[in-house]
Amino acid sequence: MKPLQDIRILAIEQYGAGPFGSVHLADLGADVIKIEEPHSGGDVGRYVPPYQQEQDSLFFEVFNRNKSSIDLDLAAPAGRRVFEDLVRVSDVVYSNLRGDVPAKIRITYDDLKHLNPRIVCCSLSGFGMTGPRRAEPGYDYVLQALTGWMDITGEPDGPPTKSGLSLVDYSGGLVAAISVLAAVHAARRDGIGSDCDVSLFDTAMAMLTYPAIWNLNGDFHPRRTRHSAHPSLVPFQAFPAADGWFVVACPKEKFWANLAVAIGRPDLATDPRYATFEARRTHAEELLAVLEGIFATRTVHEWLTELRAAAVPCGPVNTVAAALADSHTAAREMIVETDHPRFGRIRQVRSPVRVGGTTPEYRRAPARHESADRVLHGLLGYDAATVEELDRSGAFGRPRTAQP
Template structure:
């Protein structure tokens, strides 16, 4: 068995942050049942372009492998009753809604513990379930600005800059997955479930780590650095070469000495201006000018070969396509293939969690409500008459037509 095959999670999730967290749990074997709102066409990720057709998109595929889907309108009495039966047969309710919504929707522990005393209710929202911003929607881009990340990113003379990836969303999803698993462990140990209140805001603030510690305990002012340099370790940054860029990381004194030898300037290692972390930081600009001139004299590939042979931590600044084709990417089996009825064979990146000897599961993302009949009949044991009554009452919505993405309000934590 895979590590989480005995775990069932009801996921009221959409877009990126929430689905990214539960993707890791699904790849590790958890039965993740996505509840998709039929009134909005389900998870908005289904309609993200490019490479989107109907209710399918490669964006949705990237976040929803190995999950099951059921269309359920929780605003109807019938939909609510089905949801409550799922709670009775599950370990966790996982959501990424606005911070004030779980209480209004009745998916907190207090609202569900009478159905299942061990249920774990994990909420991933933009700003959390308390505090002055709890009712505000949260998006990765907003959080990178509010939490100070953009002020630290980019060139000193340039504008505040967002990371090229939705790092707050993805980190928030991972923190939520950790919180959920911790809650499950405690619930199985103690027989009592709980709420897990995780937010993108808290995640982003917590990841300020050592710059926050410096700022909180001294007059240090975190700021953007030239060519993404480390704020205190020199040299530890990107350098332009003759034909591209490379990153050099001298996080130990021995690496600096090796680098000086590799560029043909061994005297720099013992130069009083550069012979320690402190002196190199004090003379950062002078040393950076020397190193930039050296690295511009040869190609990136040549420098990577020389520095690797010398034992200096380094690497090229790859394009996305180059990173995906890197021999180490392939050796680590970080590309996976799934078969899709509309797109054919899809290649995408694997999740990074590796637990035990079994490889992660490899199943495509579900069509909207693809698993509804099986869940109702086999998991919940509903007879056909019961299913028909629920359908006629609107519990499953109008499944026959998708909603245009133009009328869907997109974004994490904003349902």
């Protein structure tokens, strides 16, 4: 069996953060059933350009592989009936809605425990289910600004800068996935489910880590650093070579000693101004000027060859295309393929989660309502007449001319 093959998750999710958390659970074998709102066209991720046609997009693919889909109008009594029947045979109700919405649409633990005492209700929202901002929509960009990330990202003389990736969204999704696994474990042990109140705000604040503790317990004020330098360790930043950029990191004294030898300046390692972490931090400006002058004399490839031979942590500043083509990417089997009826053979990055030696299987993301037959007939045991009546009653949105 796959690691999570015995877990069923009802995912009321869309776009990035929520689907990013549940896709890793789906990759591990969990039965993730996306409940898509029929009147608005389902998950908005289906319509994200540039690689998008009708209700399919490559954006949607990467967040929703290995999942199932069913249209369900939770506001309609017939749709609510189907949802409640699904709760009875599931382990988790997982959502990424505004913090005030789960209670409004009755998908909290108190709302559902009479149907299934072991149900886990995980809400991933922008600001959580409590607090003054709970009713505000939360998006990665907004959270990066609000929690101080943008203030410490970018060049010192440049504007506040967002990360090139939606790291708050992705981290929030992973925190939600961890919360789900912990809550399911507790529910199976104790026989009682729970709410998981996860927020992007909490996630982004928690990721402030050491700058936060330095600020809360001292006079440290994080600031943007030149060439993405570490706030206290020197050298630990990007450097320009003769033909591009690369990163050098010396988080241990031995790496600094090795670096000094590799660049032909062993004297720097013993110079009292640079001999320790604190000394290099104090004299960072003059030391970095020396290093930049040396690194500018040779190519990135030449320096990486020297530094790797000296066991100094380093790497090129790759483009995304170069990173995807890296030999280590191939060796780690990080690119997987799926077949799609519209886009053909799709290549995408796999989940980094690895359990045991089994390679996960990957199948394309579902079309809207594609899994209705499996869910309604196979899982819930509805007969054709019941499904037809649910359809006429608006359970799946507008009545359909053909029902599975």
